[in-house]
Amino acid sequence: MVGEEEQAILYQCVRCGTIVKSSELELGIRCPYCRYRVLKKIRPPVVKRVLAR
Secondary structure, X not given: OOOHHHHOOEEEEOOOOOEEEHHHOOOOOOOOXXXXXXXXXXXXXXXXXXXXX
């Protein structure tokens, strides 16, 4: 079984830089610390390989 913490999406506030889990967001998308509404999703580092012709 996959745990609840593994499924949580991580966001980073653009203003204060705080990393917030999706489970911590209460009223929509808003930073719980500075109340700023612009958050960016933290994506895992994935290396994509493209064949050159």
